[in-house]
Amino acid sequence: MRRATLYRYQLPLVPGTVLRDRRVAEREGLLVQLRHGAAEGWGEVAPLPGFSAETLAEAQAAVQAGLRVWQAGGGFSGSGVPSADWGLSIALAELTGTLPEAADFTTVPLCHGDPDALFARLAGQPLAKMKVGLYEAVRDGMLVQLLLEALPDLHLRLDANRSWTPEKARQFARYVDPALRARIAFLEEPCRTPQASRAFAQESGIPTAWDESAREAGFRVQAEPGVTALVVKPMLLGSLAQVQARIREAQAAGLAVVISSSVESSLGLTQLARLAAWLTPGSATGLDTLSLMAAQLVRPWPGSALPLRPVADLQEVWSC
Numbered sequence: 001m002r003r004a005t006l007y008r009y010q011l012p013l014v015p016g017t018v019l020r021d022r023r024v025a026e027r028e029g030l031l032v033q034l035r036h037g038a039a040e041g042w043g044e045v046a047p048l049p050g051f052s053a054e055t056l057a058e059a060q061a062a063v064q065a066g067l068r069v070w071q072a073g074g075g076f077s078g079s080g081v082p083s084a085d086w087g088l089s090i091a092l093a094e095l096t097g098t099l100p101e102a103a104d105f106t107t108v109p110l111c112h113g114d115p116d117a118l119f120a121r122l123a124g125q126p127l128a129k130m131k132v133g134l135y136e137a138v139r140d141g142m143l144v145q146l147l148l149e150a151l152p153d154l155h156l157r158l159d160a161n162r163s164w165t166p167e168k169a170r171q172f173a174r175y176v177d178p179a180l181r182a183r184i185a186f187l188e189e190p191c192r193t194p195q196a197s198r199a200f201a202q203e204s205g206i207p208t209a210w211d212e213s214a215r216e217a218g219f220r221v222q223a224e225p226g227v228t229a230l231v232v233k234p235m236l237l238g239s240l241a242q243v244q245a246r247i248r249e250a251q252a253a254g255l256a257v258v259i260s261s262s263v264e265s266s267l268g269l270t271q272l273a274r275l276a277a278w279l280t281p282g283s284a285t286g287l288d289t290l291s292l293m294a295a296q297l298v299r300p301w302p303g304s305a306l307p308l309r310p311v312a313d314l315q316e317v318w319s320c
């Protein structure tokens, strides 16, 4: 007998959390629980406001339609709603044992805050990710220069979320010594258009990684000068099969693939750590977003001191 249950969650985010120019106070989503005989599988469905095209209500409707088909003995057929397809397909992969248990919990620290706190946090780290583009480009360039100069073992991943005009990007680069730029592993989406980002990468020697561009219609994974990596956020992309296909294409084109968070709960993040160990071994993940939350959900992330909310605390919203 097949059974499916949907739970709704709300997790407070630390005050001041900003996602694409907006302050966000809490993260909302659904957990899917599938049961078939003694087997169980979980998945998370949590469209990310400002990044996902669908609302949570639309995702819930798509998941329920998929679950009704599955419960009646059918297979998984994608709905085209990325968060619904990801959550349902990963729950099925867990149920059937397709998603291996082994996980890679070492992730690249995501850094915010004032420069002094950053120095203390990054001393001894080989690799860290820093947001740029939130303040003046010149300030970002000076901070990157300071960090790379002061911490000679540090490499950086940067992310501008498409904030810069070509001129702003040049202002940033002007403040980073050409000799230090080799320690910038990549800069995600420096400019407002992919064409401008490509041109900036070639002009500055700072490699680009695609994130937002990879979710646009017409995007093709390909080897191109100045582009070194592809960021994959499964919650924004779609089913496990779509995620696997995207990773395979990128690897075949010689791009590094970084499995990255869409600010999932600890349950979703631990599944992404398992996905990374399975499909992108050796590529450091971008999953350091649990510290934005006030609690963990159902499954703990190893080493996190945040309180864990058990299934019993969740609100059941639907079952079949």
Ligand SMILES: O=C(O)CCC(=O)C1=CC=C[C@@H](O)[C@@H]1C(=O)O
Binding pocket: 019, 020, 051, 108, 110, 129, 159, 161, 211, 260, 261, 262, 263, 285, 286, 287, 288, 289
């Ligand atoms: O990729 C990482 O290292 C962490 C996740 C991360 O940076 C992001 C997650 C979700 C939305 C954005 O704020 C941001 C990104 O743009 O990649």
Ligand SMILES: [Mg+2]
Binding pocket: 159, 161, 188, 211, 212, 231
């Ligand atoms: Mg990004």
